Amino acid sequence: MIALTSGDITGVDELAFSDAAADPTADARFRRSGDELTWRTQDARTNTVTRNFALLSDTTGVPAASIGIGMLFQAESGDENPSDFGALDFAASDVGAGTEDTFLSLLLRIAGRALDEKYRFSSTAGDGFAALFTHAVTADRTYTLPDETGTVLTDTGHNVAANVHGLPASVNVLGNRSASGEFIQRGTFDPAAAGTTDNPVYISNTTVTFPVAFNSTPFVMSGGGTGDNDALGGTQVITTTTFRMIIYTLTSGSNPTDFRWVALGT
Numbered sequence: 001m002i003a004l005t006s007g008d009i010t011g012v013d014e015l016a017f018s019d020a021a022a023d024p025t026a027d028a029r030f031r032r033s034g035d036e037l038t039w040r041t042q043d044a045r046t047n048t049v050t051r052n053f054a055l056l057s058d059t060t061g062v063p064a065a066s067i068g069i070g071m072l073f074q075a076e077s078g079d080e081n082p083s084d085f086g087a088l089d090f091a092a093s094d095v096g097a098g099t100e101d102t103f104l105s106l107l108l109r110i111a112g113r114a115l116d117e118k119y120r121f122s123s124t125a126g127d128g129f130a131a132l133f134t135h136a137v138t139a140d141r142t143y144t145l146p147d148e149t150g151t152v153l154t155d156t157g158h159n160v161a162a163n164v165h166g167l168p169a170s171v172n173v174l175g176n177r178s179a180s181g182e183f184i185q186r187g188t189f190d191p192a193a194a195g196t197t198d199n200p201v202y203i204s205n206t207t208v209t210f211p212v213a214f215n216s217t218p219f220v221m222s223g224g225g226t227g228d229n230d231a232l233g234g235t236q237v238i239t240t241t242t243f244r245m246i247i248y249t250l251t252s253g254s255n256p257t258d259f260r261w262v263a264l265g266t
Helices: 161-165
Strands: 016-018 027-033 036-042 068-077 083-094 101-108 116-121 183-189 201-207 217-224 231-236 242-249 259-265
Touching: 183 201, 217 231, 231 259, 242 259
Parallel strands: none
Antiparallel strands: 016 027, 027 036, 068 083, 083 101, 101 116, 183 259, 201 242, 217 259, 231 242
């Protein structure tokens, strides 16, 4: 062991270390080349990973959840030297004997504010199972996560009908190829009673309000009712919130019920 209480080591191109007792074929050395400081280790392994550094930070107190160790990365900004650019923290969510759980936090600096945790990686998988991330993009792609808590479905999950529309796999769902963001509403209503004057066709009209307002004027289609079968419906005066339903009937004073309509819009 070499112990330095003060002073500098100068004129040294390379520091070499060996561990003959543990592995006679292993050595390690520090070397500086320009702005790069290289820590090189060499041993006889062929298909395993070596961990060149071990950082240890223990405590004189009693370990508790959130205890951890991290590394700070600094550079120079327009008004700070050094300026904190990022940090990697490994922390424990459980420090119980035999139940230890840890997670990795990536801290970033946003809009000049102090470093803040922006990504956290943790796992509850059993031994030997890993999540592998890969891609085969042919151009730069941006993936934006929604501002909500939920589960990300895989391509296998998206191909399961129940995960898409909640229906059995045997049910085919009609897609909308005309415009994105459109949705359908439907409803029933009881038209007003038709007039009683001696006209060839008797007419009534009723204003219907959409349960959910549209952003633009929708398409509205009308159907028949469960009452009189000699009634015919039509729509007019359509807005984003209401439409007028016109009922034509050959029966004086008829009062059809549960007239149906469907609206399509955005």
